Amino acid sequence: MSYAKALRCRECGREYPLDPIHVCEFCFGPLEVDYDREAQRKAISREKIEAGPPSIWRYRDLLPCDAEQAVDLSVGLTPLMHARNLGEALGLPHLYVKNDCMNPTWSFKDRVVAVASTKALEFGFDTLACASTGNLANSVAAHAARAGMKAYVFVPSDLESGKLLGSAIYGATLVAVDGTYDDVNRLCAELADKYKWAFVNINVRPYYSEGSKTLAYEVAEQLGWRAPDHCVIPMASGSLLTKIWKGLDELSKLWLLDSVQTKISGAQAAGCAPIVNAWQAGTLNIRPVKPQTIAKSLAIGNPADGYYALRVMQDTGGSAVASSDEEVVEGIKLLAESEGIFAETAGGVVIAGLKRLVESGRVTPDELVVAFITGAGLKTQEAVAGKIREAVHVTPTVASFEQAIDARGEVLEGGS
C-alpha cells in the first residue's frame, strides 16, 4: 500500500484526489503528491528499509504507488563512491560520486519511469508515452516492454543515433519529429490533450517526479544515515534538484535523519542556462532561452520547475553555476580518467560546475560533497569523439610497439 493521500497544488494549496492530473484547475499551478506523515512515521524505520529489496522499492513506503504491482527492472541502489582521485584533483577530500549510470537503461530516468509506469498501470492505462531528448525515451520504452504496455516516444529527428536505437530496440514506436525544438514541444502538448495515454512527464508527472527522491534516500542510507553537506546536481527542468532536496527533507521529518543542513547547488551548460541566468540576475523569474549546447539531455529552454529550483538553492545556501561546452568535455574526461566513470554530457556539466564552485569558494574542502552523475557516456559518444587521444597503430612486433610509444613521447616502464 502507499501512504499518498492527495495531490496538492504547490501554488494555492488546493487538494485533489490521486488522479492522473498535473495542473491545478483553479490557478494552473503544478500538483504534488501529499502523504500521511503520521502513518508513515509509524510504519518506517531504518531497519525496515535496510531489509528491503536492493532497488528503489526498498523505499516503497515513501513512494506514491503500490509496490506489490511494481513495474520492476531492479532500478536504483546504484554505487556511491568515495572519489579520492577526483577529490584530490579538485581539492575536495570528502567528495563522493553517485553513479546513476548503473541503472537498467543507464540513466536516473529509470527511477522516475519505474514509479510513473507502475502508477499508469494502477490507473488502467495501456499506453506509455513521452517527449524526450533520449534518456527518458529509452527508459519509457524499456519499462513499457517490461509492463506489457504500448509505447510512443517522441524525439527530435536530429538526436544522437545511440539514443534513437536505445528506444527502438524495446519495440516502442519511435517518432522522430522534423521541426524545431518548439515544434516538438507544441505537438506533444496537443497529443497529451487528445489521447488517453500516460504521458509520463505530463499527466502522471506528480507521481513520476517522486521517483527522483530515491536518489536522496540512497545517498543518505549509503553514507550511514547522514545527509551530505553539499549536493551538486544537474538541472534541466529543475525537477531533479527540488526532489533530491524534498527526499532529504522527508527523511528528516520522518526522523530517519537527525538533521539536514545540506546546501543544494545546481549546474547547467552555458548554452542552455535559464535557471543559472535568473540566479545571477537575482530574480525568481525565468526567462526562456533557445538551447544551444552539446548537453542535450539538459537542453530545456523553458524549465517547468525552474522557479522551485531557484527557491531550493536560495533557501539552502547553495548556488547555481554554468559551464561552457569545452569545460563540459573536460569534465567528462576528468571524471573518466580519475575515477573510471564514463558519464554523458550532463555528468560533464556537473564536474565542470563543481570545479567552478570550488574555485570560487562556494564549495569548500571541509564539506562532504556528493556529485550526481545521472547518465552514461556511451549514449553521447559524439560529444567527446575527436577530443580524446587516438589509438596507437602498430604492426604485431615488439619493435613496432616500442617505436610507436617512443614517438608518442611516452616512456615504457617495467621492462626487463
Next chain:
Amino acid sequence: MARQRVKFTFPQELITLPIIHELGKSFNLVTNIRRADVTEDRGWVILELDGELAEIERCLEWVAAKGVRVDPVQGDIIEG
C-alpha cells in the same frame, strides 16, 4: 468550441503594451487570466482562451508575431 491554456512570456519592450486587451478586441475569444507575475523588466501571464479552435490558433500566431513567447502551461514537454 475549444479551450486552450497557455503561458505568455513578455520581453521588457512589450511589458507596457496592452496586448491582452488588444487580443480581446481583435479576436472572438474569451480570455481568463489565472496567474501572472509582471515586473518592470519582464513578466509572464498564464491564461485560458475559449473560442473556435481556428480563432485560437490565429490569435496565438498574432501574439507570437508581436514578440511574445507562447508556451504550454506546464513548461517544456520534452525531457532529457
